[in-house]
Amino acid sequence: MTIATTVAPAARQQGVAVSMQKINKWYGAMHVLRDVNLEVATGERVVVCGPSGSGKSTLIRCINQLEEHHEGQIVVDGISLDSDAKNLDAVRCEVGMVFQSFNLFPHLTVLENCTLAPMLVRHVPRREAESLARSYLERVRIPDQASKYPGQLSGGQQQRVAIARALCMKPKIMLFDEPTSALDPEMVKEVLDTMVSLAKDGMTMICVTHEMGFAREVADRVVFMDRGEIVESGSPDEMFSTPKSDRLRTFLGQVL
Numbered sequence: 001m002t003i004a005t006t007v008a009p010a011a012r013q014q015g016v017a018v019s020m021q022k023i024n025k026w027y028g029a030m031h032v033l034r035d036v037n038l039e040v041a042t043g044e045r046v047v048v049c050g051p052s053g054s055g056k057s058t059l060i061r062c063i064n065q066l067e068e069h070h071e072g073q074i075v076v077d078g079i080s081l082d083s084d085a086k087n088l089d090a091v092r093c094e095v096g097m098v099f100q101s102f103n104l105f106p107h108l109t110v111l112e113n114c115t116l117a118p119m120l121v122r123h124v125p126r127r128e129a130e131s132l133a134r135s136y137l138e139r140v141r142i143p144d145q146a147s148k149y150p151g152q153l154s155g156g157q158q159q160r161v162a163i164a165r166a167l168c169m170k171p172k173i174m175l176f177d178e179p180t181s182a183l184d185p186e187m188v189k190e191v192l193d194t195m196v197s198l199a200k201d202g203m204t205m206i207c208v209t210h211e212m213g214f215a216r217e218v219a220d221r222v223v224f225m226d227r228g229e230i231v232e233s234g235s236p237d238e239m240f241s242t243p244k245s246d247r248l249r250t251f252l253g254q255v256l
C-alpha cells in the first residue's frame with residue numbers, strides 16, 4: 001500500500017499555508033484519517049478527490065477544527081492548532097469555508113449574512129462591513145440581491161453568497177467542501193466560474209470536488225484519498241493521464 005507524502009513543491013520558498021503531519025482520527029472504532037500528511041503552500045490550489053466516505057470532508061474540517069483530530073499536528077499560517085482556544089479563534093478568522101449545503105442564515109438578508117461575522121468577530125463598523133459586503137457581492141456577480149433572503153435565491157446564487165460571505169472575513173485560506181454537488185447542473189458553472197476567478201487572484205484554496213474540469217483548469221495539485229489515506233497526489237495532468245494506483249484508476253473511471 002503506498003502512502004504518498006504530499007509536500008507542496010514550492011512550499012519551502014513561498015511559505016506554508018497549511019501543514020498537516022501524521023494526522024489520525026477515529027469516529028468511535030472507525031479509523032477515518034490514517035497518517036495523513038499534507039502541506040499546502042501559500043497561493044497553492046489543491047483539489048481533494050476520492051470516493052464517498054473516504055475522509056475528504058473530515059480532512060478539510062480538521063483544518064478549522066470543525067472536526068478534532070486525535071493524533072498529529074496541524075499548523076495553519078504558522079499558528080499551531082493545539083488545545084489553546086486563542087489559537088483556534090485565530091485560525092478560524094483566517095480560514096473561510098464553503099459547504100455543499102450553503103449554510104446561509106435563512107432569517108438574515110444576503111447583506112446581513114455577509115456583514116454578521118466581520119462585525120461580531122472582527123469588530124468592523126457596520127458601514128465598512130456593508131461596503132465590503134457589497135464589493136464582494138459585486139465580485140460574485142449578485143450585487144442586486146443584497147436585500148433578499150436566501151430562500152428567494154437560486155441554489156447557484158446562494159452558493160455565491162456563501163462565497164462572498166466567507167470572503168468578507170478576508171481569509172487567507174479558503175476551504176470548499178463539494179460546493180457544486182447540491183446544485184442543479186445549469187448552476188454549477190456560475191459557482192465554478194467564481195472559484196476560478198478567486199484561484200486566479202492567488203487565493204490559497206483547498207477544494208473537495210469531483211469537477212475534474214475545474215481541477216485541470218486551476219489546481220496546482222490533485223490529492224486522491226481512499227479509505228482515510230492519501231493514496232496519490234500530483235499535477236492534474238499526472239493524476240488524470242497516468243494514475244499510478246488501481247484505486248485512482250477505478251475512481252477516475254467513475255468520475256471522468
Ligand code: ADP
Nearest residue numbers: 027030032050051052053054055056057058059
Ligand atoms: P467524504 O467527505 O470523503 O465522503 P467523510 O469525511 O464525510 O467522507 O467521512 C469519512 C467516514 O467517516 C465515513 O465512513 C463517514 O460515514 C464517517 N463519518 C463522517 N462523519 C461522521 C460522524 N460525525 N460520526 C461518525 N462517523 C462519521
Ligand code: MG
Nearest residue numbers: 056057058178
Ligand atoms: Mg464529504
